[in-house]
Amino acid sequence: MGTANLYQEVILDHNKKPRNWGKLSNPTHQAEGFNPLCGDRINLMLEVSHESIVDIAVEGDSCAICKASASMMSATVKGKTVGLAECLVAEFREMVVGDKKKGVSNKLGRLKVFQGIRELPSRVKCAVLPWHTLFAAVNSQNNVTTEGSDDPTS
Amino acid sequence: MNKLAHRKEVDKEGLNLGEIRKDFPILETVVKGNPLVYLDNAASSQMPIQVINRISDYHLSEHSNIHRAVHYLSEKATAEYENSREIVKNFLNIESSKEVIFTRGTTNGINLVCQSYGSKFLKEGDEILISYLEHHANIVPWQLLSEKIGTKLKVIPMTDDGDIDFEAFKKLITKNTKFLSLTHISNALGTVLPIKEMVEYAHEYDIPVLVDGAQSVPHAEVDVRDIDCDFYVFSGHKMCGPSGIGVLYGKSKFLEKMDPYEGGGDMILSVSFEKTVYNKVPYKFEAGTPPIAQAIGLGSAVEYLQEIGMDKINQHEKNLLRYATDELNKIPGVRIIGTAENKAGVISFVIDGVHPHDIGTLLNDDGIAIRTGHHCAQPIMDKYKIPATARASFYLYNTMSEIDKLINGIYSIKKLFGA
Ligand SMILES: Cc1ncc(COP(=O)(O)O)c(C=O)c1O
Numbered sequence: 001m002g003t004a005n006l007y008q009e010v011i012l013d014h015n016k017k018p019r020n021w022g023k024l025s026n027p028t029h030q031a032e033g034f035n036p037l038c039g040d041r042i043n044l045m046l047e048v049s050h051e052s053i054v055d056i057a058v059e060g061d062s063c064a065i066c067k068a069s070a071s072m073m074s075a076t077v078k079g080k081t082v083g084l085a086e087c088l089v090a091e092f093r094e095m096v097v098g099d100k101k102k103g104v105s106n107k108l109g110r111l112k113v114f115q116g117i118r119e120l121p122s123r124v125k126c127a128v129l130p131w132h133t134l135f136a137a138v139n140s141q142n143n144v145t146t147e148g149s150d151d152p153t154s
Numbered sequence: 155m156n157k158l159a160h161r162k163e164v165d166k167e168g169l170n171l172g173e174i175r176k177d178f179p180i181l182e183t184v185v186k187g188n189p190l191v192y193l194d195n196a197a198s199s200q201m202p203i204q205v206i207n208r209i210s211d212y213h214l215s216e217h218s219n220i221h222r223a224v225h226y227l228s229e230k231a232t233a234e235y236e237n238s239r240e241i242v243k244n245f246l247n248i249e250s251s252k253e254v255i256f257t258r259g260t261t262n263g264i265n266l267v268c269q270s271y272g273s274k275f276l277k278e279g280d281e282i283l284i285s286y287l288e289h290h291a292n293i294v295p296w297q298l299l300s301e302k303i304g305t306k307l308k309v310i311p312m313t314d315d316g317d318i319d320f321e322a323f324k325k326l327i328t329k330n331t332k333f334l335s336l337t338h339i340s341n342a343l344g345t346v347l348p349i350k351e352m353v354e355y356a357h358e359y360d361i362p363v364l365v366d367g368a369q370s371v372p373h374a375e376v377d378v379r380d381i382d383c384d385f386y387v388f389s390g391h392k393m394c395g396p397s398g399i400g401v402l403y404g405k406s407k408f409l410e411k412m413d414p415y416e417g418g419g420d421m422i423l424s425v426s427f428e429k430t431v432y433n434k435v436p437y438k439f440e441a442g443t444p445p446i447a448q449a450i451g452l453g454s455a456v457e458y459l460q461e462i463g464m465d466k467i468n469q470h471e472k473n474l475l476r477y478a479t480d481e482l483n484k485i486p487g488v489r490i491i492g493t494a495e496n497k498a499g500v501i502s503f504v505i506d507g508v509h510p511h512d513i514g515t516l517l518n519d520d521g522i523a524i525r526t527g528h529h530c531a532q533p534i535m536d537k538y539k540i541p542a543t544a545r546a547s548f549y550l551y552n553t554m555s556e557i558d559k560l561i562n563g564i565y566s567i568k569k570l571f572g573a
Contacts, residue, residue, distance in 0.1 A: 003519050007512070007570060016572070038511050038527060039541025061541065063509035064571075123515055 006116045010068035018067055020074035024057045033060075033133030035125050035146040040066045044133045052081050063126050065117065070130035072111055082138050089135045096124050097153045128152050168466045175551050177202035177458075188521030191556045196341050196369060196500050196547035197525050198391045201455070205394060208454035212447045219443055221420055235446050238453030239436075242401055245456045246386070247377040252406060255436040256449050259400035260368040261291040263387030264335070266402055266439060267364055268295040270412040271385075272333070278304030280332040283323075283361075286312040286537065287340040287347070290530040292366045296335065305332075312537065316343040316492035323352065327359055334361050338376075339369035342531035342545070343492025344475075344500030346370075353383050362408065368392055372549070373471055373498055375464040378403050390448060395455035399448035402439070409435040416441040459550075467550045471499035474548045474557060481561045487573055488564065491543050499548035502529070505564065507573035510542040516570070517544075520563045 027045035034041050042060030046053055056078050058070045073092075077085040091105040096117050104112055117127045125146040132152040136144040144150050175181055178200050183190040192200060212234065218227035220235050236251075243251045257263040276282070282296050282305050296307050308331075310323045334356045338349050353363045364385035370376055372393035378386045385404045391397035404412075414421050414432055418441035423431040432438045459467065478501055482488050487506040505513060514526035525545045528535045535541060546560055567573075 003515055004570070007516065011512075011571065039535070040511075041541075063511040065512065065515075120515060123511065126511065 003116070003120065006113065007064065009113045010072070011064045014068035014071040015064040018058070018071035020056050020058060020071070020078065022057050022059055024055055027057075029137040029140065031133050031137035031142055031144060033129045033136065033144050033146075035062075035066075035129050037147065038063065038126065040126055040129055042066065042070055042130055042133055044070075044130070044137050046134075046137050048082060048138070051083070053077050053079065053085060058130065062129070063123075065123055065126040066129050069114060069127045073130045073134065076109070076111060077134065085134060086138060089131045092131050093128060093152060096127055124153055169462065169470045169550060171551065171553055174462070175553075177204065178551050179203055179206075181551060185521035185523075186519055191520075191522040191559050193546040193548065193552065193556065193560060194523045194525045195372075195549040195552075196392070196529075196545065198397065199372060199394055199549050200551070201394055201396065201451075202458050204458050205396070205451050205454045209396060209447050209451040212450050216450075217447070220446055221437070231446055234450050234453075235444070238449045238456075241453040241456050245460065246371070246403060247379050248403055249379065250406065252435050253403055253409065255402040255404065255409075255439045256444050257387070257400045257402050258398055258445065259389040259391070260289075260366060260387045261295075263385075263400055263402035264291055264364065264366065265295045266415045267335075267385050267387075267404070268299045270415045270439070271362075271408060272296075272299045272305070273303065274413050276303060276305050276332055279330060280305045281308050281328065281330045282306070282333045282335065283308050283310060283326060283331055284335050285310040285318055285323075285337065285347070286533055287316070287318065287343065287345055288335075288337050288531070288533075289341055289366065289368070290532070291368075292335055292337060293533075306330075309533075312345075312534075313494075315494050316340070316345045316534075317494040318345070318347050318352075320348065320351070324355065327356070327361070331356075331359065331361055333364070335364040335366070337366040337369070339367075339373070339498045339500075340492070340531070340534070341369050341500065342529040342534045342543070343494065343502055344497040344547075345492060345494040346496040346498055348496075349383070350381050353381055357382065369498060369500070372459075373464075374468045384408055390452040390455060393452075393455055394458055395452040396448045398445045399452045401452075406435065409439070414438050414441065418442040420444075462550065470550060471548050474552055474554070475499045475501065477554055478546065478548075478557045478560070481557065482564075485561070485564060485568070487568065491538055491540070500545065501547070502543035502545045504540060504543055505568060505571075505573060508567060508571050510544040512571075513544040513564070513567055516567050517560070517563045520559065520566075522560055522563050524560070 024045040028048045029046040032043050040062035045057045047055040056074045095104045114127050180200050216230045218231040220232040239251045239254045242254050311319045339346050356363050362384040365383040367386050367388040371388040387402050390399040421433050421438050421441040423433050489504050491502040510526040527542050
């Protein structure tokens with residue numbers, strides 16, 4: 001899929017009307033993700049109860065790819081168990097930076113639009129940042145960046 | 155929104171653009187089906203075939219080590235390497251070729267002065283003055299030095315337009331100010347600093363001045379003796395030359411008393427385990443085998459630019475800048491960041507509702523290469539409270555119709571985003 005197509009699919013909808021955007025009043029988990037290379041910054045809050053993500057909110061200041069990725073992620077993991085969310089984190093990561101030959105997990109559903117990001121190496125981190133932040137939040141880590149020892153793409 | 159597409163070509167700046175563009179084979183690159191529009195010259199410029207051939211000839215028939223052997227190739231390579239030093243000397247109106255030190259680039263030159271001058275002559279409590287407009291290369295080395303020896307870094311503020319605040323500069327000078335390190339032209343905003351006036355003012359207080367010329371030497375005539383700065387640094391890869399080479403100019407009176415930067419071969423006269431005698435300048439600062447092909451390539455790049463004429467290149471870029479500025483200002487929701495009166499061919503801009511990285515990725519679909527990000531000048535981004543900008547930067551081979559393509563590209567992005 002070409003870049004413009006990728007944009008058309010994800011931006012028109014999620015960039016303008018991001019889902020679950022804002023804050024939670026009683027989050028049980030929270031993390032801030034930062035990509036120092038491009039300045040993308042997102043703040044993620046979760047309400048976890050009985051091992052399930054009962055509510056999620058994201059806000060931040062980022063490029064369209066990151067924002068759309070965050071929006072779609074939030075819609076996908078809401079209501080799912082923490083275990084399944086962690087599994088999706090791994091699969092999303094695998095899709096955008098893993099071995100191309102392996103194919104893409106069907107569990108990812110609509111998130112498969114981000115497959116094309118592989119062809120834009122400089123933008124991979126924009127798409128991964130929300131997932132990286134989700135992983136940090138459920139593992140009670142409050143700050144993550146896409147660089148250095150935290151780098152989710154290496 | 156294709157109203158610009160049929161505009162007539164008006165590239166009549168005294169430069170023969172048709173001929174110049176033929177000198178740069180890379181400009182024929184096709185990106186995603188579109189001809190490359192290269193507008194990232196402030197990061198790195200392209201090399202003309204004359205320079206590429208010169209480097210290739212060196213590898214084909216002159217390659218050897220320098221200053222060492224008595225055989226034919228070594229003497230040839232040494233002569234060509236030293237000839238490049240002469241070329242650079244004449245280009246910047248430097249008094250003596252002893253004052254021309256080959257480095258790996260601007261960053262390396264600044265670090266050299268930091269170490270060899272700073273560590274030796276600055277002490278705890280001394281103040282080093284830089285400006286808000288610096289590239290990280292002219293911030294971080296001074297921070298590292300300050301951590302080590304206890305000097306204090308002070309920053310000259312900038313105005314909202316992106317100009318240096320000259321009055322604030324005067325007030326920041328105290329009896330403890332012992333060094334001033336300034337960029338000549340901001341790579342992020344294009345601001346041209348009143349460098350000569352600043353050097354003159356600093357010299358009234360006997361403060362040595364380093365000027366970062368990474369963005370000026372490629373684009374304008376520079377006369378270091380007229381500026382009267384004490385150090386001047388720049389990089390080859392932004393001026394039609396190869397990467398891996400740069401120059402540090404320093405006044406002899408400073409270079410002579412500074413410590414060597416690195417130790418090794420070539421920078422010594424004699425070595426024993428008890429005592430080593432250093433070589434004279436500039437060799438004292440060129441330890442080990444230098445980037446010989448790159449130095450020769452840089453000399454060739456200077457000759458190429460001189461043949462075309464720095465004044466013509468500068469005028470051409472001014473025309474491009476004026477045109478691009480006018481056209482960008484006509485687009486609703488586009489804001490130019492950095493509107494100083496005196497600007498070089500660099501335009502940073504943002505589009506309401508569109509992140510600069512998305513601008514860069516989408517323009518690339520049209521074959522247009524710009525830079526997006528903080529341009530290694532994060533303090534400037536913080537000042538404007540933006541995470542990044544999109545930046546187009548021009549050089550001698552860019553045309554008005556390339557700017558039209560940029561403008562059309564921006565209209566398409568706005569449409570896609572509904573911005
Ligand atoms: C103003 C300025 N200073 C310093 C540098 C660093 O140059 P280099 O990376 O060639 O050492 C640059 C280049 O990005 C620059 O634009």
